[in-house]
Amino acid sequence: MPLVSCRACKHQVDTSAEACPRCGATDPAKKISRQQREFRSFIVQTVLWIALLGTAAWYGWNVGIPMLRQLLNKPAAVEQTQTEK
Ligand SMILES: [Zn+2]
Numbered sequence: 001m002p003l004v005s006c007r008a009c010k011h012q013v014d015t016s017a018e019a020c021p022r023c024g025a026t027d028p029a030k031k032i033s034r035q036q037r038e039f040r041s042f043i044v045q046t047v048l049w050i051a052l053l054g055t056a057a058w059y060g061w062n063v064g065i066p067m068l069r070q071l072l073n074k075p076a077a078v079e080q081t082q083t084e085k
Contacts, residue, residue: 004029 003012008025020028 001014001016004015005011006013006020006023006025006028007030008020008028009023011020011022011028013020013022013028015029017028019026
């Protein structure tokens with residue numbers, strides 16, 4: 001169990017302690033846990049953005065490019081069908 005200094009009295013307190021055993025301050029390691037929470041939310045946001053961008057890239061590659069090709073090939077396809085007739 002890692003120890004941190006209490007935000008109130010700087011006494012060494014376990015990070016999981018709900019109150020400082022010396023001064024009784026609640027959440028003596030709150031500063032650390034908030035940083036950890038922020039870091040965790042940052043990781044979650046990064047993962048979400050990567051997933052979103054990955055999905056967008058996948059969608060663009062598998063749907064956008066064939067659609068563009070279809071649009072670009074359309075006049076040629078029309079010409080082909082016209083010459084075939
Ligand atoms: Zn304390």
